[in-house]
Amino acid sequence: MTVPAGAALALANAIAVVIPSYKVTRHILGVIEGIGPEATRIYVVDDKCPDGSGAFVREHCRDPRVVVLEHAENQGVGGAVMTGYRAAIADGAKVIVKIDGDGQMDGSLLPNFVAPILAGEADYTKGNRFFNLERIGAMPPMRLFGNAILSLMAKLSSGYWDLFDPTNGYTAIHADAARFLPFDKISKRYFFESDMLFRLNILGAVVVDVPMDAVYGDEVSNLKISKIVTEFFSKHVRNFGKRLFYNYYLRNMSVASIELPLGIFLTCFGAGYGISHWIASARSGISTPAGTVMLAALPVIMGVQLILAFLAHDVASVPRRPLHKKTLYRSSNSGSK
Known part of the structure; x- marks a missing residue:
């Protein structure tokens, strides 16, 4: 019997996918179906979803790769991803990919995120929706402006000056790099992606942007720009100060x-x-x-x-x-x- 190329890659490298699930019942099954055979395990983390997305996936999804994990209390997207990371590491995954459950991320792009890690070029990859200038017009103007401001702040706080689109949630990480992350200290709410970059820089991890196009449909974002501006600013300032102290005074002069x-x-x-x-x-x-x-x-x-x-x-x-x-x-x- 001939083994499909994607399946062979999965068997050799144990690629896991983590999907934090909160109010995404309408899209979650489509997201799972869009993940190709290169993934060996898919962890759906029900973050105390009021719609019961974990039970919904158990009832309607027949994909044998899917494992449903449930939180007794809502921990935010960061907490859900850390739960998925722990499970994937315990199960022997080599690369862990995180995809949102709202349908905005194309599952067929997963090999593009994994390839730089398997090639030994990166520890962590993340999506960049700003790479293709012809497609930026598809992004709502408020998100475009907000991401530009957040990207500048993230460059200062994280030290990754060559990256953009810091709030992009389409990511992949090598398990050996993930093991060094302080899971309990990483921000559990919407600052999660930016805080991950700060933590990775402190570890000295290599991070690479992966070009992608965002898909905007009828999904409703739980992120309210007006509510997070001051929170993000204060946390970026805090991380900038920590990074300077750690990298320029504590560990090196x-x-x-x-x-x-x-x-x-x-x-x-x-x-x-x-x-x-x-x-x-x-x-x-x-x-x-x-x-x-x-x-x-x-x-x-x-x-x-x-x-x-x-x-x-x-x-x-x-x-x-x-x-x-x-x-x-x-x-x-x-x-x-």
């Missing part, structure tokens, strides 16, 4: 570790000095001396240059060597001793 604080100090000092003298000059009606202007301008110029130098170093420091290769190397060395 370089010239960039000095450039940023010195640049901020000089910029603030020059701006404060200049503003105070400008106010005093305006009140007294006496022109500010040229020397005073230079004393204010020079620290600002130097400070901005130092901050730009730090950013250039940070952009160049994006992880390039896959984490799962490092762990494999360490495991083989420890086994040979």
Whole structure:
């Protein structure tokens, strides 16, 4: 009997799919049907869905690959994905793909997300709906604007300057990289995808964008931009601070570790000095001396240059060597001793 190419790939590499399920009963069966034979196991995680999606899948789905997991309490998309990750790792999966259950993600693209990981080029892949400029028009304007702003904040907080579309939920991860994730600390709600990037950067994992087109139908998004703007901003600032401390002071020290604080100090000092003298000059009606202007301008110029130098170093420091290769190397060395 001839084994289909997709099935052979699955047998060799154990690809699992995790589908968080919450209010997606209308689409979940279609999502499962769209997943090809390259996947060996499909975990549907019922996140205390009010529609009983877990029971619905058990009753109507006949795919033998499907395993339904249920939460006693709603944990959010992040919590559901972590439950799926744990189950997939325990069952021996090599690559774990996460697909939303609302029908916006094309299951036939799964091989595109898995290929860079199996080729040893990445630890984590994620979708990018902005790659094809001809198809961006299909995205609702509010989502387009919101994703552009969120992408800029995510670049700063995660350190992955070469990525875009950080809230994209179509992802895949190597199991050896997933094992190092602090499952209990990762954000469980809508900040999950952005927090994953921050955690992966701290681990030194290689992340790659995969071009894709979003599908917008009659699904209703549970994400309200107006409610998450301030939450996302504060969490991005927190993660940015943590990343700087971990990567530039706790685990490593370089010239960039000095450039940023010195640049901020000089910029603030020059701006404060200049503003105070400008106010005093305006009140007294006496022109500010040229020397005073230079004393204010020079620290600002130097400070901005130092901050730009730090950013250039940070952009160049994006992880390039896959984490799962490092762990494999360490495991083989420890086994040979």
